Amino acid sequence: MKKSIIPQLTAALLTSAVAIFSLSTDAFADMLDVEKDELRLGFIKLTDMAPLAIAYEKGYFEDEGLFVTLEPQANWKVLLDRTITGELDGAHMLAGQPLAATIGFGTKAHIVTPFSMDLNGNGITVSNEVWEMMKPHLEYGEDGKPVHPISAAALKPVIEQFKTDGKSFNMGMVFPVSTHNYELRYWLAAGGIHPGFYSPSDTSGQIDAEALLSVTPPPQMPSTLEAGTINGYCVGEPWNQAAVFKGIGVPVITDYEIWKNNPEKVFGLTKEFTEQYPNTTLALTKALIRAAKWLDENDNANREEAVEILARSEYVGADAEVIANSMTGTFEYEKGDKRAVPDFNVFYRYNATYPFYSDAVWYLTQMRRWGQIAEQKDDAWYDDVAKSVYRPDIYLKAAKMLLDEGYVAEAEVPWDSDGYKAPTPSTDIIDAIAFDAKQPNAYLDSLKIGLKTDQLVEENGS
DSSP states (O other), rough: HHHHHHHHHHHHHHHHHHHHHHHHHHHHHSSSSOOOOOEEEEEOGGGGGGHHHHHTTTTHHHTTTOOEEEEESHHHHHHHHHHHTTTEEEEEEEEHHHHHHHHTTSSSSOOOEEOOOEEOEEEEEEHHHHHHHHHGGBBBBSSSBSSOOOGGGGGGHHHHEEEEETTOOOEEESSSHHHHHHHHHHHHHHHTTOEEEEEEEEEEEETTSSEEEOOGGGGHHHHHHHTTTEEEEEEEHHHHHHHHHHEEEEEEEEEHHHTTTOOOOEEEHHHHHHHOHHHHHHHHHHHHHHHHHHHHHHHTTHHHHHHHHSSSSTTTOOOOOHHHHHHEEEEEOTTTTTETTSSSEEESSSTTTTTOOHHHHHHHHHHHTTTSSSOOOOOHHHHHHHHHHHOOOHHHHHHHHHHHHTOOGGGGSSSTTSOOOOOOGGGBTTOOBBBBBTHHHHHHHHHHOOOOTTOOOTTTTT
């Protein structure tokens, strides 16, 4: 009996070994032949760097033959500069950074993005003092809580009181070409408050400003607010929720309430990198798409694990409870006023990872609106710049490989898109002005505050 069983077992084991070897060699045959397998990628300590952390922790980078080191950066300028010089191979970036660099605002370098990292994720917080001054101007529901979204119109009398008292009203945002700057400006302008212009000779952004906006690094926002240096700020998580936990401020609005499902960060690379290392670029994009899907799949079922990962010192380094306050589908405004906001952080659904040209055009219109783009540009210019920076062609090639490998479903990718979303309806934007990316100049002319088509900024105003 033993003599008959052993040969059978041996044969079975050999068959299994051959099958395993065959699967392994097939997998390696399908793996991209990456030109550069050791990479250094940068990020800022914000929850929306999550796709990078998850791709690393879940082994998605290694699945693509990439050996990645993730490095937190001191601020957005350092991060951009190090990407341009090649000290970093790529980075978690403000969506405005590749666009601004490519057109030469602030610095000049051709940066591209094949991957949009997320939607939403930001908030605007004011100090306790300002919140108390705003309260008489708010609308309240039957439950006694403020009705959301809160308009900046409730802030206007506060700013007027500051002016009467001989004080400036100061607000922080993270970078001149950040979504936070444009969202804060959008919210203020929608409430009748002028946030100021830029000009070629005055890059403060404070020409004609009623509220003075300046740069503060994200992790320093709460302490700067607590010190009284600023009266409010716009930032990504966890730094709005940190103000709630510290009892020093109140988030008054999320960017989801300013513009529903607005684009946020991107993954940026130099154009030279993508040309020199095309397979490496594809491999990076594949890993990030998989990470984004993991973050959103099964109705955010993985978010608690993601919070634990992000809370680690090598990533965001904030208390897990603070990160979870927004990352798990809720958002706390005034202490104790926690509300369900399931789409506060979106990483994959609604085609969040696809680099739409229309997203790029919106950022460019805001640069033009506030004078960072000093002179009028025709509609074709906006389209040309968007297509030189946002690279859905790379994204779709990576997504097709993932489809063939069984990691994404066909319905999850907008294969036939021309790169433009349908116009954003007025009901999804706080000032009730629709946005059509194919008509950027008409859109600019429809906004009440800001530069119109043929206007220029002068030192004493527009």
